[in-house]
Amino acid sequence: MLVLLLACAGPVGWTEAERTTILSLSPLPARAPSPTNRVADDPAAVRLGESLFFDEGLSIDGQSSCASCHVPELHFTDGERVATAIGVGPRNTPSVESVAWGTWFFWDGRADSAWAQATGPLLNPIEMGATPEHVRARLLAAHSVGFTEVFGGVAEDPTGALVQAGKALEAFERTLGPKAGRFDRYVAQLGAGNDGDALSAEEKRGLRLFVGEAACVSCHHGPLFTDHSFHNLGLPNIPAGGIDPGRARGAGDVGVDALNCRSRHADRPAPSTSERTDGPDPFSEPCPELRYLDPSFPDWAAAFKTPSLRNVAATGPYMHDGQFDSLGAVLHFYDTLPGKPLVGHRELTLEPLALSGADLAALEAFLRTLSAESPAP
Ligand code: HEC
Numbered sequence: 001m002l003v004l005l006l007a008c009a010g011p012v013g014w015t016e017a018e019r020t021t022i023l024s025l026s027p028l029p030a031r032a033p034s035p036t037n038r039v040a041d042d043p044a045a046v047r048l049g050e051s052l053f054f055d056e057g058l059s060i061d062g063q064s065s066c067a068s069c070h071v072p073e074l075h076f077t078d079g080e081r082v083a084t085a086i087g088v089g090p091r092n093t094p095s096v097e098s099v100a101w102g103t104w105f106f107w108d109g110r111a112d113s114a115w116a117q118a119t120g121p122l123l124n125p126i127e128m129g130a131t132p133e134h135v136r137a138r139l140l141a142a143h144s145v146g147f148t149e150v151f152g153g154v155a156e157d158p159t160g161a162l163v164q165a166g167k168a169l170e171a172f173e174r175t176l177g178p179k180a181g182r183f184d185r186y187v188a189q190l191g192a193g194n195d196g197d198a199l200s201a202e203e204k205r206g207l208r209l210f211v212g213e214a215a216c217v218s219c220h221h222g223p224l225f226t227d228h229s230f231h232n233l234g235l236p237n238i239p240a241g242g243i244d245p246g247r248a249r250g251a252g253d254v255g256v257d258a259l260n261c262r263s264r265h266a267d268r269p270a271p272s273t274s275e276r277t278d279g280p281d282p283f284s285e286p287c288p289e290l291r292y293l294d295p296s297f298p299d300w301a302a303a304f305k306t307p308s309l310r311n312v313a314a315t316g317p318y319m320h321d322g323q324f325d326s327l328g329a330v331l332h333f334y335d336t337l338p339g340k341p342l343v344g345h346r347e348l349t350l351e352p353l354a355l356s357g358a359d360l361a362a363l364e365a366f367l368r369t370l371s372a373e374s375p376a377p
C-alpha cells in the first residue's frame with residue numbers, strides 16, 4: 001500500500017532519459033550574439049535604449065512608449081488580451097525578455113533581428129504611429145547626447161536614424177533576460193546528484209508529464225522553453241478577428257523586408273583575413289536563414305511562434321490572439337484539442353492528452369515554477 005501511495009504521489013527517481021532532458025532545460029544560457037548589430041552589447045547603447053524604451057515622445061501623439069505595452073512589472077507584457085494604443089491590434093503582447101536568444105521576431109516572425117523588429121511598433125499606425133521624420137526629430141531633441149556617444153550622432157537620413165534607435169533598443173532588451181526560478185534551483189540540485197526539495201512532489205509530477213507523456217518539451221525545449229519555430233496548434237478561431245495567416249505571411253514579409261539581414265542597414269563583421277580566393281565560402285554566407293526560407297511551406301499556414309514559457313504564470317492572457325485567460329484554459333485546450341482549424345491543418349503530432357484532473361493540476365503547478373524568484377525589475 002505504501003509503495004502504491006508513493007508511486008501515485010509523484011516521481012520517485014527519474015529515468016536516465018528524463019534526467020538528461022531535465023538537465024537540458026537549465027541553467028539559462030549566456031545571451032547569443034547579434035551579428036548584425038555592432039552596438040548590441042555596448043553599455044552606452046543599453047543606457048540609450050533604456051531611455052528610448054520609456055520615451056512617450058517617440059509616439060506621434062506623445063501618449064505611448066514601448067513600456068506602455070511591455071510593462072516591466074508584468075515581465076514586459078500588458079495583461080491585455082490584445083494590444084491597445086492608438087488603435088486596437090489583432091495580437092497579444094509577448095514578453096521581450098527572451099529577445100537575446102531569438103532568430104525571428106513577432107508572432108509570425110516577420111522581422112529577422114530585434115533591431116529591425118523595434119522599428120515596427122514605432123511606425124505602426126495602431127501602436128506608436130510615428131514617421132521616420134518624427135522619430136529623427138525626437139532623437140535630436142531628447143536623446144542627442146546618447147546618440148553622439150554611441151553612434152557619433154543621429155544619422156542624417158530618417159531611416160538611418162530609425163535603425164540606430166532600433167539598435168539601441170535591442171541593446172537594452174538584450175539585458176532583460178528572464179531570471180532564474182525555483183525550477184532552476186531544482187535542476188541544479190538534480191545535476192549535483194540529489195533529487196532535491198526545490199520542487200514539491202506535485203510539481204515533479206507535472207515536470208514528468210511535461211517531458212514525457214504530454215510531450216510539451218517537443219516544442220517548448222531548451223532553457224528558454226521554445227524551439228524558436230512556428231506551429232499551427234489548430235486553435236479555435238475567433239471569427240470576429242478574421243483569419244490570421246501567421247507564419248505563411250510572416251515568412252514572405254521578412255524575405256522582402258527593407259531592414260532584413262541582407263539590407264545595407266545590417267552591420268557586418270569585419271572581413272576575416274583568411275578570406276578564401278576561390279569564390280564565396282558557403283559556410284560564411286551572411287543571412288543563411290533567409291536563403292532557406294520557403295513561405296509556401298504548407299505547415300506554416302496559421303502557424304505562430306512557440307513562445308518561451310519562462311515566467312508564463314505572469315504573462316497571460318495566452319496565445320497569439322490572447323484567447324485564453326488562464327493557464328488552466330491553455331491546458332484544457334491541449335487536453336481536449338476542440339474544433340478544427342479554419343486554415344491549414346493542426347500539427348500532426350498533437351493528440352488530445354486526456355489527462356486526469358490531478359495531472360492537469362500538476363502540469364500547471366510545474367509551469368508556475370518557471371517564474372523568477374527575484375521580483376520583477
Ligand atoms: C500598442 C502596444 C505595443 C507597443 C507600444 C509596443 N509593442 Fe512590442 N509588441 C506588441 C505586440 C501586440 C506584439 C506582437 C505583434 C505581432 O506579432 O504582430 C509585439 C511584439 C514585440 C516584440 C517581439 C517579441 C517576440 O518574441 O517576437 C518585441 C521585441 C517588441 N514588441 C518590442 C517593442 C519595442 C522595442 C517597442 C517600442 C519601440 C514596442 N515593442 C512597442 C505590442 C506593443
Ligand code: HEC
Pocket residue numbers: 210214215216217218219220230231232233235303304305306307308309312315317318319320321327330334347349350363
Ligand atoms: C507542436 C508544438 C507544441 C507543443 C507540443 C506544445 N506547444 Fe505550447 N505552444 C506552441 C505554440 C506554437 C504556441 C503559440 C500558439 C499560438 O499562439 O497560436 C504555444 C503556446 C503555449 C502557451 C501560451 C504561452 C503564451 O505566452 O501565450 C502555453 C502556456 C503552452 N504553450 C504550454 C504548453 C504545454 C504545457 C504543452 C504540453 C501539454 C505544450 N505547450 C505543447 C507549441 C507547442
